[in-house]
Amino acid sequence: MRTRDFLNLTGTSLIAHRMRSFLTSLGISVGIAAVVLLTSIGEGLHQFVLSEFTQFGTTLISINPGKTTTSGANVGGFGTERPLTIEDSEALKRLPYARAVVPLVQGNAEVEADNRRRRTTIYGSGSEWPEAYNMRVKSGRFLPEDDPVAPRAFAVLGSKLRQELFGERNPLGQRITIGGSRYRVIGVMESKGTVLGFDLDDTVYIPAARALSLFNKDTLFQIDVMYEEGTTVDTVVDGIKSLLEARHDREDVTITTQQQMLDVLGSVLDVLTFAVAAIGGISLLVGAIGIVTIMTIAINERTNEIGLLRALGARQSQVLSLFLGEAIVLAAVGGLSGLVLGIGIAQLLHLALPALPVHTPVIYVLLAEAVAVVIGLLAGVLPARRAALLDPVEALRSE
Amino acid sequence: MIELAEIHRDFLVGDQVVHALDDVTMTIESGEYVSIMGPSGSGKSTLLNLLGLLDRPTSGVYCLNGQDVTSLSDIEQAQVRNREIGFVFQMFHLVPRLTAAENVELPLILAGMLPERRKTKVADVLEDLGLADRSHHKPDQLSGGQRQRVAIARATVTEPRVLLADEPTGNLDHKSGTDVIRILEQLNERGITLIMVTHDPEMGQRARRQLRMIDGRLHSDVLNSDHVHHGNEAS
Ligand SMILES: Nc1ncnc2c1ncn2[C@@H]1O[C@H](COP(=O)(O)OP(=O)(O)O)[C@@H](O)[C@H]1O
Ligand SMILES: [Mg+2]
Numbered sequence: 001m002r003t004r005d006f007l008n009l010t011g012t013s014l015i016a017h018r019m020r021s022f023l024t025s026l027g028i029s030v031g032i033a034a035v036v037l038l039t040s041i042g043e044g045l046h047q048f049v050l051s052e053f054t055q056f057g058t059t060l061i062s063i064n065p066g067k068t069t070t071s072g073a074n075v076g077g078f079g080t081e082r083p084l085t086i087e088d089s090e091a092l093k094r095l096p097y098a099r100a101v102v103p104l105v106q107g108n109a110e111v112e113a114d115n116r117r118r119r120t121t122i123y124g125s126g127s128e129w130p131e132a133y134n135m136r137v138k139s140g141r142f143l144p145e146d147d148p149v150a151p152r153a154f155a156v157l158g159s160k161l162r163q164e165l166f167g168e169r170n171p172l173g174q175r176i177t178i179g180g181s182r183y184r185v186i187g188v189m190e191s192k193g194t195v196l197g198f199d200l201d202d203t204v205y206i207p208a209a210r211a212l213s214l215f216n217k218d219t220l221f222q223i224d225v226m227y228e229e230g231t232t233v234d235t236v237v238d239g240i241k242s243l244l245e246a247r248h249d250r251e252d253v254t255i256t257t258q259q260q261m262l263d264v265l266g267s268v269l270d271v272l273t274f275a276v277a278a279i280g281g282i283s284l285l286v287g288a289i290g291i292v293t294i295m296t297i298a299i300n301e302r303t304n305e306i307g308l309l310r311a312l313g314a315r316q317s318q319v320l321s322l323f324l325g326e327a328i329v330l331a332a333v334g335g336l337s338g339l340v341l342g343i344g345i346a347q348l349l350h351l352a353l354p355a356l357p358v359h360t361p362v363i364y365v366l367l368a369e370a371v372a373v374v375i376g377l378l379a380g381v382l383p384a385r386r387a388a389l390l391d392p393v394e395a396l397r398s399e
Numbered sequence: 400m401i402e403l404a405e406i407h408r409d410f411l412v413g414d415q416v417v418h419a420l421d422d423v424t425m426t427i428e429s430g431e432y433v434s435i436m437g438p439s440g441s442g443k444s445t446l447l448n449l450l451g452l453l454d455r456p457t458s459g460v461y462c463l464n465g466q467d468v469t470s471l472s473d474i475e476q477a478q479v480r481n482r483e484i485g486f487v488f489q490m491f492h493l494v495p496r497l498t499a500a501e502n503v504e505l506p507l508i509l510a511g512m513l514p515e516r517r518k519t520k521v522a523d524v525l526e527d528l529g530l531a532d533r534s535h536h537k538p539d540q541l542s543g544g545q546r547q548r549v550a551i552a553r554a555t556v557t558e559p560r561v562l563l564a565d566e567p568t569g570n571l572d573h574k575s576g577t578d579v580i581r582i583l584e585q586l587n588e589r590g591i592t593l594i595m596v597t598h599d600p601e602m603g604q605r606a607r608r609q610l611r612m613i614d615g616r617l618h619s620d621v622l623n624s625d626h627v628h629h630g631n632e633a634s
Binding site: 040 | 448453467473474477478479480481482486488490492494495496497499505506508509510511513514553557634
């Protein structure tokens with residue numbers, strides 16, 4: 001039998017029962033659409049988060065006070081750990097491969113300029129912040145290198161805060177009050193937008209030591225170290241570890257590399273992917289059962305036709321492939337429409353919620369369609385085999 | 400030429416063996432016109448199915464054109480059915496979703512013939528059987544007689560040497576039944592071997608050779624020497 005004729009015959013029987021074929025395909029369609037939609041969102045999220053992370057470069061290492069085990073429990077929780085201090089940060093600067101070291105204290109406070117007030121995020125930081133975080137100063141300058149313990153009262157504004165406090169006026173050289181202390185504005189940052197949910201424009205940067213006293217804290221929230229490219233992470237981590245151990249007499253900090261963060265992210269997304277696969281798998285299983293059911297019904301209805309085909313000289317294998325072909329076409333058409341449906345909904349979603357990134361990799365599309373075809377094959381094989389093995393005389397005689 | 404030697408066909412019904420064919424031996428020359436008559440359940444259909452290679456004998460040898468076909472594989476038997484044998488059934492067995500022409504085309508499609516050749520063959524056969532204007536009709540738009548003519552077209556489009564008809568007029572009124580018989584006889588006159596099962600004595604007696612089955616056995620085999628062919632006479 002020629003392929004064209006084979007497809008024609010398969011087509012006519014599916015078209016003869018349009019409604020039934022449509023509903024059966026729909027089962028597969030919904031399954032594939034669900035998988036494609038969810039993976040599109042998952043993949044989009046993945047890429048989004050990944051780019052958020054890596055825009056700071058991959059040579060960032062963060063140091064937090066307290067030793068946490070992999071399970072996240074804080075072991076040194078009996079007040080035995082030493083605070084992470086500005087002096088620690090200064091010591092880290094002397095590591096040979098440290099390109100930028102940024103102490104960080106973070107909190108909320110009211111900022112006042114003339115008669116405008118705004119509650120905003122305060123970043124207590126150091127002069128190397130723009131380099132470590134790949135940020136630029138729009139006007140003026142960033143916090144200068146200064147006496148780390150007693151720095152001058154300078155402040156740098158995020159673009160949004162600048163707009164809120166000063167409108168169109170030039171803020172450079174103006175005085176602002178943060179938590180009762182007066183600061184002089186020496187710079188304004190370029191707009192950075194939101195990164196991982198933090199609005200980096202609605203902020204003010206002040207020297208870390210001043211932020212510590214503002215929030216009445218003795219320990220830094222974090223120290224970020226950006227190391228020279230070409231140095232291995234392990235070298236840097238070991239260097240930081242031994243330096244801080246020497247200073248604190250024990251290992252009482254948690255060091256997180258960019259790679260570790262990406263790994264954690266990856267494992268979270270893996271769980272997500274598994275959940276998607278499970279949901280998709282269940283709906284595809286339901287679709288497959290639909291195909292088995294409908295093919296069994298079709299073969300019962302067309303027993304006569306099977307006997308006739310045999311009488312006209314069809315081999316068992318031809319009968320088998322005809323019915324298998326119908327099952328595969330049902331699944332493949334369902335798969336295709338599912339792809340269109342899934343990608344369509346994903347794009348509509350993206351139009352409606354531009355913040356939600358979607359991305360459908362071509363390989364997923366091909367894979368989904370291949371899965372649909374394989375489902376058709378698996379679901380069709382039993383009914384089709386039954387058709388092929390029918391006794392032609394019995395088949396012709398059946399009502 | 401068809402040669403049957405000591406053919407048995409047993410069916411197991413429950414724990415009882417039914418001898419549907421019981422030691423049948425006979426020879427049918429090519430070009431013959433044979434009718435098979437007998438009471439219901441006497442094994443006529445079983446014999447015809449066996450001749451058409453839709454069924455295998457429990458024992459015995461069946462030679463078609465000098466070749467022992469009982470030992471052929473499923474694939475080889477399918478090929479013989481496709482090339483050498485045409486079937487006409489009481490129930491027509493047309494595929495309802497296909498047009499008359501598409502139904503007739505089926506055996507050629509199964510044989511893998513090229514579309515252009517198929518189309519002319521189908522058109523010729525339909526024309527021959529007076530169905531040219533019905534070729535695009537679906538079976539449910541055709542009368543019983545027309546349906547059986549489409550089935551005959553389908554059985555003969557591959558130019559088989561043997562035409563097997565199991566009660567071809569059983570579902571037709573007298574007039575269209577006679578039309579169908581006359582078509583079959585015309586095909587026989589052109590050389591095809593016609594073997595027809597019928598329980599209608601009037602139809603059966605038109606054949607030159609008349610077999611009678613009773614209880615799975617060949618009861619009588621009458622060659623009607625002064626047989627007058629009914630030709631185009633109306634009945
Ligand atoms: N598949 C079968 N299983 C059991 N018995 C069968 C089968 N086919 C035919 N028979 C029996 O064989 C006998 C001959 O049947 P059949 O050839 O159909 O008779 P006819 O066509 O002469 O009416 C009957 O007794 C019938 O019941
Ligand atoms: Mg019968």
